[in-house]
Amino acid sequence: MEMQKLYLLVPLAPLVGAIIAGLFCRVIPRWVAHTVTTGGVAIACLVSYVIFKDVMAGNTYNGPVYQWLSSGDYHFEVGFLIDQLTVTMMLVVTSVSLMVHIYTIGYMQDDPGYNRFFSYIALFTFSMLMLVMSNNFMQLFFGWEAVGLVSYLLIGFWYTRPTAIFANLKAFLVNRVGDFGFILGIGLVLAHFGTLDYAAVFAKAPELAAHTNLALFGEGQGVALMTAICILLFIGAMGKSAQVPLHVWLPDSMEGPTPISALIHAATMVTAGIFMVARMSPLFELSDTALSFVVVIGSITALFMGFLGIIQNDIKRVVAYSTLSQLGYMTVALGVSAYSVAIFHLMTHAFFKALLFLAAGSVIIGMHHDQDIRNMGGLRKYMPITWMTSLIGSLALIGTPFFAGFYSKDSIIEAVALSHIPGAGFAYVAVMAGVFVTAFYSFRMYFLVFHGQERFGKAAPHDHHAAHGKSEHHATHDEHAHPADDAHAEHHGLAPGQKPHETPWVVTLPLVMLAIPSVIIGYIAIEPMLFGDYFKGAIFIDAKAHPVVEELAHHFHGAFAMATHAVTTAVFWLAFLGVALAWFLYLKRPDIPETIKARCGFLYTLLDNKYYFDKFNDVFFAGGARLLGRGLWKGGDAGLIDGIIVNGSVHLVGWFATLVRLFQTGHIYHYAFTMIIGVFVLMTLWVTRA
Numbered sequence: 001m002e003m004q005k006l007y008l009l010v011p012l013a014p015l016v017g018a019i020i021a022g023l024f025c026r027v028i029p030r031w032v033a034h035t036v037t038t039g040g041v042a043i044a045c046l047v048s049y050v051i052f053k054d055v056m057a058g059n060t061y062n063g064p065v066y067q068w069l070s071s072g073d074y075h076f077e078v079g080f081l082i083d084q085l086t087v088t089m090m091l092v093v094t095s096v097s098l099m100v101h102i103y104t105i106g107y108m109q110d111d112p113g114y115n116r117f118f119s120y121i122a123l124f125t126f127s128m129l130m131l132v133m134s135n136n137f138m139q140l141f142f143g144w145e146a147v148g149l150v151s152y153l154l155i156g157f158w159y160t161r162p163t164a165i166f167a168n169l170k171a172f173l174v175n176r177v178g179d180f181g182f183i184l185g186i187g188l189v190l191a192h193f194g195t196l197d198y199a200a201v202f203a204k205a206p207e208l209a210a211h212t213n214l215a216l217f218g219e220g221q222g223v224a225l226m227t228a229i230c231i232l233l234f235i236g237a238m239g240k241s242a243q244v245p246l247h248v249w250l251p252d253s254m255e256g257p258t259p260i261s262a263l264i265h266a267a268t269m270v271t272a273g274i275f276m277v278a279r280m281s282p283l284f285e286l287s288d289t290a291l292s293f294v295v296v297i298g299s300i301t302a303l304f305m306g307f308l309g310i311i312q313n314d315i316k317r318v319v320a321y322s323t324l325s326q327l328g329y330m331t332v333a334l335g336v337s338a339y340s341v342a343i344f345h346l347m348t349h350a351f352f353k354a355l356l357f358l359a360a361g362s363v364i365i366g367m368h369h370d371q372d373i374r375n376m377g378g379l380r381k382y383m384p385i386t387w388m389t390s391l392i393g394s395l396a397l398i399g400t401p402f403f404a405g406f407y408s409k410d411s412i413i414e415a416v417a418l419s420h421i422p423g424a425g426f427a428y429v430a431v432m433a434g435v436f437v438t439a440f441y442s443f444r445m446y447f448l449v450f451h452g453q454e455r456f457g458k459a460a461p462h463d464h465h466a467a468h469g470k471s472e473h474h475a476t477h478d479e480h481a482h483p484a485d486d487a488h489a490e491h492h493g494l495a496p497g498q499k500p501h502e503t504p505w506v507v508t509l510p511l512v513m514l515a516i517p518s519v520i521i522g523y524i525a526i527e528p529m530l531f532g533d534y535f536k537g538a539i540f541i542d543a544k545a546h547p548v549v550e551e552l553a554h555h556f557h558g559a560f561a562m563a564t565h566a567v568t569t570a571v572f573w574l575a576f577l578g579v580a581l582a583w584f585l586y587l588k589r590p591d592i593p594e595t596i597k598a599r600c601g602f603l604y605t606l607l608d609n610k611y612y613f614d615k616f617n618d619v620f621f622a623g624g625a626r627l628l629g630r631g632l633w634k635g636g637d638a639g640l641i642d643g644i645i646v647n648g649s650v651h652l653v654g655w656f657a658t659l660v661r662l663f664q665t666g667h668i669y670h671y672a673f674t675m676i677i678g679v680f681v682l683m684t685l686w687v688t689r690a
Contacts, residue, residue: 314371
């Protein structure tokens, strides 16, 4: 009973802080807002560590909290499933969220929406915790939709900026596409299993998988039930975890404040899809078709989103495309049945990607809100803490031996190499190429920001990338006052002769705190999480059909040996070549990139337009929806309903009345003649019938 109270405390503590900061945001002082929300998340974080120790002692929990409603034989409950997978996500969510809350105190100190912002991020933490702690599909869907709603509020936090409004609406609509598939998958589960409880569904799944097909194309021509359910559920994950082609919302979501980028787009919301597929491993293991679908989508995302990071000039957008690529790596791991490896990379990635986002925000503050990396350079001596932590985050991201990202990323690549699932060959090529691409764009940004010639205090290039590199904080002053001038606002940044500066401790402390796990967490956690019994009972793998993790264990000889052996592998040298090429092109010969850009105009245009996904969506989906609406309006409403049914019936009645009126002459002999004709017709019909 005591532990159940602690389970409740984890999501409720951030919720209480969100309610206080939100409902009373206009009357309470700022220190109260950040104290109650940060305190609530701190309580959730500490209690999560207590629960983690309890679970490690062998105490798991699966039970209801209360019954929400009953409908016939169906019962919809709110309940908790506390196991190794859940506590891992609880620790990641609360730890990163706590760092973001502390960071926000310094980052948003001049913003008039300070209290409202803290309410939103605490509410987001509550929603994410409800998602990961759920023991049934109904509560999962509640958390799923709640994080989507709060992300809409956070991305459009500066709601007077047209670009922010466009970005949050885009995120909301694209996620609705994925969520439509997600709810269809849940509907199939309820229809065929008769319950939404995880344990009951997982227990019944093998029996239904063996005998049940959905006859979509006629008798004997259908899709296996498990394949349909898993693909539909994964479509939901494609929206939340920004997989191609439902990835288009994430780069634009950088319109929100930087703490949101770290919270939503590094550690929590975008990893919800990865967590969900890992939780549904008993279902996905029953469909190789669904796993192949997952691995192909993930590999496309991992490689092709990495290419887009090469040409970005907005510091936050470089990190955003890095997030897309790394989510692709996690998805590939799921597709080859290496669920524990995917969750391991989710955990390590959460720390070093949150670090990179928050470091980007620190640079933006130090540069007086200029986000264009072409206006930076030489910041190393002005911002030493930000420089060092950014280096740590970048080394972890590219998979440098002994850093956290190395252990998880290298494990994914090895798992793909060992897999025989259809699509694994393509995935291996994609993830190997992605190693070089990731190293190149990561250190392109690092060298342009912290090393080389000082380029600040000058006018920014005037293109759409520079426009995105404009101030976040000036949005609270300039754009809130003049939203109509958003696209043409003057350049913000350091004035001539002005120097960058290191940010205050409330900004740099979270950077240091996140840098520590970015270095050590992989070394500590790889053996128990991947090759021990850590996920036993929480993640299910059919070892006979998909023995990837078992084969990985045979090749593993300790974390230290794995890192020291890495220098002899192709993965290490691909990353090294990426860093070396970035150093040569952007520090030694900065003229070459411009030459390549001029000579490869078509390729640059293709990448600059993000493979034309946005234009295709605008023309095909948005244009098609407008065309369909116009057709239904003019053809259906105006033409059919008004023109034929309503007005047509009026004209018919009018014509008939005009015809009948000809017989209303007032002469008795006309009426008598009409009666005779009528009797004659009736008698003729009667005789003919007989």
